[in-house]
Amino acid sequence: MSKPAKTPPSFATLVQAYFAEYLTQxxxxxxxxxxxYRDAFVLFLEFAQSRLGKSSAAIALADMTPELITAFLNHLEQQRHNCVRSRNARLAALRSFLKFAGRRDVSSLQVVERGLGIPAKRFERPMFGYLSREEMLAVIDAPDKTWIGQRDHVLFLMLYNTGARVSEITGVKVGDVVLEERAACVHLHGKGRKQRSVPLWRSTVKAVRAWLKQNPQLEPESPLLPNRNWHAMTRTNVALRLALAVHTATQPYPDLAKRHVSPHVIRHYLPFLTMSRCAARSRSFKYLQQLRER
Structure with missing residues (x-):
């Protein structure tokens, strides 16, 4: 007697297994x-419900056609005004789910294959912007002497010193900072659980020590740069504080008013500074060679 055919898993079962088992475990x-990935799926399900006229529980894997996915991606760009990079990130989440679903439901391989055929959209990468040393120092010194101003001063100095992402700096805890002489550094926790240690300049160490002395209640597990509620700062909070500092710095440097200065622009300064110093050393070396040849 032959065994009964195994019923393929439902779309809801696949989604639950994808998030509860595959991604996490x-x-x-x-x-x-x-x-x-969760946010991408929430947006997709909301769009699919309105597009197909079905509830989320009634949606099937066969409904994830290239036409529906493409319409969703166009919706992100045109109605939600997402950039191409965000569009491709949402597509990557859907593609990851389709690959998983294809392994769990072999009968839907044709649907999965068609969905995986949607390519990522190409886009022109903008030129990296950066600030000059004088402009950067003007932004760092822009905050006032209030508690928030002193915190912002340390925040901008840490971004300037480390070239770290905003999420890495806001995630720094007091215990992640080492202030010993000749070993001063900060331990950063980056994307994909990557960790690295970045040396700190003497000026940064001095500012951090003054900040910790002013806030003795901060414990090793406390955020180094908290908000008013003593929680970690958000990305939006950092962007708003930087915008205020840039506005103040436009008085000595009016050209800053014509430029979009984001935390990522500060991140670009460190490689610019490194390349500038390397170029200066290279010119000095060539000059010494010319003197020897003479």
């Missing part, structure tokens, strides 16, 4: 990556 992705 099998791939062990970071909470930030899982949250990004």
């Amino acid at each position: 099998q791939r062990a992705l970071s909470p930030q990556t899982i949250a990004a």
Whole structure:
């Protein structure tokens, strides 16, 4: 007697297994990556409901046609005004789910194959902007002497010193900072659970020591740069504080008013500074060679 055919899993079962088992247990992705995939799926399901006239519980894997996915991606760009990079990130989340679903439901391989055929959209990468040393120092010194101003001063100095992402700096805890002489550094926790230690300049060490002395209640597990509620600052909070500092710095440097200065622009300054110093050393070396040849 032949065994009855196995019923393929439902779309809801696949989605639950994808997030509860595959992403968290099998791939062990970071909470930030899982949250990004979750947000992409929430947006897609909301769009699919309105487009197909079905509830989320009635949607099937066969409904994830290239036409529906393409319409969703166009919706992100045209109605939600997402950039191409965000569009491709949402597509990557859907493609990851389709690959998983194809392994769990072999009968839907044709649907999966068609969905995976949607390519990522190409886009022109803008030229990296950066600030001059004088402009950067003007932004760092822009905050006042209030508690928030002193915190912002340390914040901008840490961004300037480390070239770190905003999420890395806001995630720094007091225990992540080492202020010993000749060993001063900060331990950063980056994307994909990558960790690295970045040396701190003497000026940065001095500012951090003054900040910790002013706030003795901060414990090793406390955020180094908290908000008013003593929680970690958000990305939006950092962008707003930087915008205020840039506005103040436009008085000595009016050209800053014509430029969009984001935390990522500060991140570009460190490689610019490194390349500038390397170029200066190279010119000095060539000059010494010319003197020897003479």
